[in-house]
Amino acid sequence: xxxxxxxxxxxxxxxxxxxxxxxxxxxxxxxxxxxxxxxxxxxxxxxxxxxxxxxxxxxxxxxxxxxxxxxxxxxxxxxxxxxxxxxxxxxxxxxxxxxxxxxxxxxxxxxxxxxxxxxxxxxxxxxxxxxxxxxxxxxxxxxxxxxxxxxxxxxxxxxxxxxxxxxxxxxxxxxxxxxxxxxxxxxxxxxxxxxxxxxxxxxxxxxxxxxxxxxxxxxxxxxxxxxxxxxxxxxxxxxxxxxxxxxxxxxxxxxxxxxxxxxxxxxxxxxxxxxxxxxxxxxxxxxxxxxxxxxxxxxxxxxxxxxxxxxxxxxxxxxxxxxxxxxxxxxxxxxxxxxxxxxxxxxxxxxxxxxxxxxxxxxxxxxxxxxxxxxxxxxxxxxxxxxxxxxxxxxxxxxxxxxxxxxxxxxxxxxxxxxxxxxxxxxxxxxxxxxxxxxxxxxxxxxx
Numbered sequence: 001x002x003x004x005x006x007x008x009x010x011x012x013x014x015x016x017x018x019x020x021x022x023x024x025x026x027x028x029x030x031x032x033x034x035x036x037x038x039x040x041x042x043x044x045x046x047x048x049x050x051x052x053x054x055x056x057x058x059x060x061x062x063x064x065x066x067x068x069x070x071x072x073x074x075x076x077x078x079x080x081x082x083x084x085x086x087x088x089x090x091x092x093x094x095x096x097x098x099x100x101x102x103x104x105x106x107x108x109x110x111x112x113x114x115x116x117x118x119x120x121x122x123x124x125x126x127x128x129x130x131x132x133x134x135x136x137x138x139x140x141x142x143x144x145x146x147x148x149x150x151x152x153x154x155x156x157x158x159x160x161x162x163x164x165x166x167x168x169x170x171x172x173x174x175x176x177x178x179x180x181x182x183x184x185x186x187x188x189x190x191x192x193x194x195x196x197x198x199x200x201x202x203x204x205x206x207x208x209x210x211x212x213x214x215x216x217x218x219x220x221x222x223x224x225x226x227x228x229x230x231x232x233x234x235x236x237x238x239x240x241x242x243x244x245x246x247x248x249x250x251x252x253x254x255x256x257x258x259x260x261x262x263x264x265x266x267x268x269x270x271x272x273x274x275x276x277x278x279x280x281x282x283x284x285x286x287x288x289x290x291x292x293x294x295x296x297x298x299x300x301x302x303x304x305x306x307x308x309x310x311x312x313x314x315x316x317x318x319x320x321x322x323x324x325x326x327x328x329x330x331x332x333x334x335x336x337x338x339x340x341x342x343x344x345x346x347x348x349x350x351x352x353x354x355x356x357x358x359x360x361x362x363x364x365x366x367x368x369x370x371x372x373x374x375x376x377x378x379x380x381x382x383x384x385x386x387x388x389x390x391x392x393x394x395x396x397x398x399x400x401x402x403x404x405x406x407x408x409x410x411x412x413x414x415x416x417x418x419x420x421x422x423x424x425x426x427x428x429x430x431x432x433x434x435x436x437x438x439x440x441x442x443x444x445x446x447x448x
Contacts, residue, residue, distance in 0.1 A: 006066050007059040008090075011126040013078060019119045020083035028086075028119040031336075033328035033352045036098075036112035036128055038105070042317045046429045046438040047104045049143050049418060050111055051173040052135025054101055054410045056128055057401050063124065065090055086119070093399035094120050097392045099355070101410065102176050102418030104425060106368045108441045110353045111136075111322065113392065118329070125324045133322050134166065135173040137314035141291070142177025143422060144315065145307060147430050148295040153304040155196050156182040157286060158312035170312040176414045179311075192408035196306075201258075204231040214244045223250030226284060229269075230259050238269055242278045254282040254303065262287065263300045270301035290315050291432055328352055338373070349443055354379030356388025357424070357439070364426045365439045373447035382444065 022028035041048060065087045074084055094116025105111055112128060114121045146154050156174045159167040159182075171179075171187030181194040188195035199217055207213040214227055223245040229237030238255060245252035255273075257265050262285045273281050282303035290310035297305070310316075325348050331337050338350030351372040358367040369388050371379040383390055395402055404410065422429070429438030 005062050006064060006069060007062045007127060008065045008087075008123075009069060010059070010130065011123070015122050015125055016073070016079050016083065016087075018122055019086070020079040022118055023082050023086055024080070029117045031330045032116065032118045032121050032326055034114040034121045034125070034324055035110045035327050035353065036114075036132065036322055036324045037108055037110050038320060038322050039346070040107045040321075041437050042321070043434045044316060045140055045144075046431060046435060047106060047140070047143075047422075047425060048109075048136055048320060049139040049177055050099045050101055050103045050105055050132075050136060051139035051176045051414070052101075052132040052169070053098060053112070053395065054405050054407070054414070055135065055169060055172070056112075056131045057395060057405050059127055059131065060092060060124065060396070061401060063090075063092060063127065090123070091399060092116065092120050092124060092396070094396070095394070095398065096396035097394050099391050100393050100417055101405070101414035102416070102421060103391060104418075104421045104429075104439075105136075106437050106439050106441050108349070108353075108370060108443070109368060110355055110370070110392070112324075112395075113352065121326075129322060129324050131169075133319045135169055136320035136322065137317050138170045138173035138312060139177040139418075140320065141311060141315035141317065142174040142179050143418065144291040144432060145289075145294055145305075145311065146178030147422075148291040148298070148432060149305055150298060152302065153180045154294075155179060155284075155304060155306045156184065156187075156308075156311060157197075157306040158308040159184040161309040162312040167312060172411055174311055175411055176418055178415070178418065179307075183306075190408070191411050193411070198226045198256075199228055201228060201231045204228065210237060211240050211244065214241055215248075218244055218248050223248050224253035226254040226256050227252065228258060229255045230257055230265075234260075234265060234269065235272060238272050239276065242273065242276045242281065251278060252281045254284050256284045256286060256306075258286045262293075262302075263297055266297065266300040266302050295432060351445075351447075353443075354383065355391040356383035356386065357391060358386050358388045359424070363424070365424050366426075368439050368441040370441060370443050372443055372445045378446065382446070 070084050073079055096114050098112040156171045156179050167184050168187045171182035171184045172191050175193055181196040183197045187193050204210055204213040227241040229241055241252055266283055284304040285302050286306035289305055289307045294305055326339055327350050328338055340350035341348045353370040353372055356369045357365050358369050360366040371382050425438050
């Protein structure tokens with residue numbers, strides 16, 4: 001089978017079987033409202049970071065069934081001929097709003113709100129969840145790491161630690177969370193992310209001596225390059241690196257440490273570099289870093305961090321645990337009614353939510369306010385009355401995607417927005433320890 005660029009099969013089968021049954025029942029075209037949110041934050045997260053919205057919108061552009069896909073569905077008898085006919089010309093025509101990429105979110109925050117026919121809304125459920133669950137987890141981990149770094153640059157080196165396509169998505173999410181570069185070239189070209197990388201231990205081992213390896217790298221990349229100095233003896237490696245760079249007519253850009261006690265090694269190497277007069281040569285560290293290891297290196301003379309496995313796997317939280325639930329629908333008479341799950345530990349709050357972040361007199365976030373059971377106009381008034389910053393923005397209007405949310409420029413905007421959103425949070429949000437969400441969520445039901 002030839003695989004296309006269509007994203008329609010990036011889904012669970014039951015999305016299609018539900019549509020099939022609803023078409024037969026005459027309920028597939030009932031208007032609905034679905035919300036994508038997290039019931040609660042993981043205990044190790046004081047806040048979450050919205051990421052993946054742009055990728056979801058890019059995927060939505062390609063959410064159309066091909067002839068080959070439809071033929072396969074028919075051959076496998078997954079859905080009926082009536083459903084096949086419906087899917088032939090499918091294109092999402094509804095409305096989607098949500099939190100801007102880079103925005104911080106909390107328990108219950110309606111990260112996405114989808115207003116569409118049931119069939120349209122349910123068909124895109126798995127696509128939305130799979131993208132945002134991954135990207136929000138990585139961006140949230142990246143934000144914690146950049147908090148721990150206290151302004152020192154963090155660089156994504158996780159391409160070899162995850163699925164090859166996930167690595168590209170992770171690099172994008174990491175930038176939204178504050179990272180400044182990636183080793184992944186596909187991410188670099190697709191999202192205009194600065195790419196980084198020089199050599200691995202294999203390059204040193206290839207040559208007859210460490211001196212030969214350093215000399216070849218400097219001849220190729222210049223003295224501003226970063227030399228990996230711990231293949232053999234670190235002290236000797238540093239001395240050789242500085243010497244060879246000077247012989248080439250310049251000062252070495254940086255050395256990289258990838259093993260051992262990084263805190264102790266950083267102090268020793270900084271002292272050695274200064275003693276050699278290489279005051280401008282920087283130190284970058286790698287080797288299984290996470291936010292806690294980065295925080296432990298805070299007092300060490302380190303200039304940048306390269307993070308791999310823990311970044312691309314969400315640093316212990318590989319999924320944001322987001323869900324996608326119906327909160328309103330039309331009944332058989334065309335009246336709108338709230339709907340909600342009552343399941344133990346999995347209950348939901350019915351009704352479309354209008355979200356705002358209440359700011360205290362000091363300007364810091366004090367509450368996530370979700371206004372329910374009112375019009376959009378009335379909700380805007382209520383949020384203003386509570387000094388709440390509105391959080392939702394239009395993403396898709398009658399099937400037309402907001403192009404400003406797509407591409408490399410959107411990643412830059414999301415990165416900058418995250419800085420503003422995170423700076424608005426109270427102090428407890430910046431703690432790395434387990435604890436409650438930094439901002440509580442309150443539902444304000446105007447029907448009462």
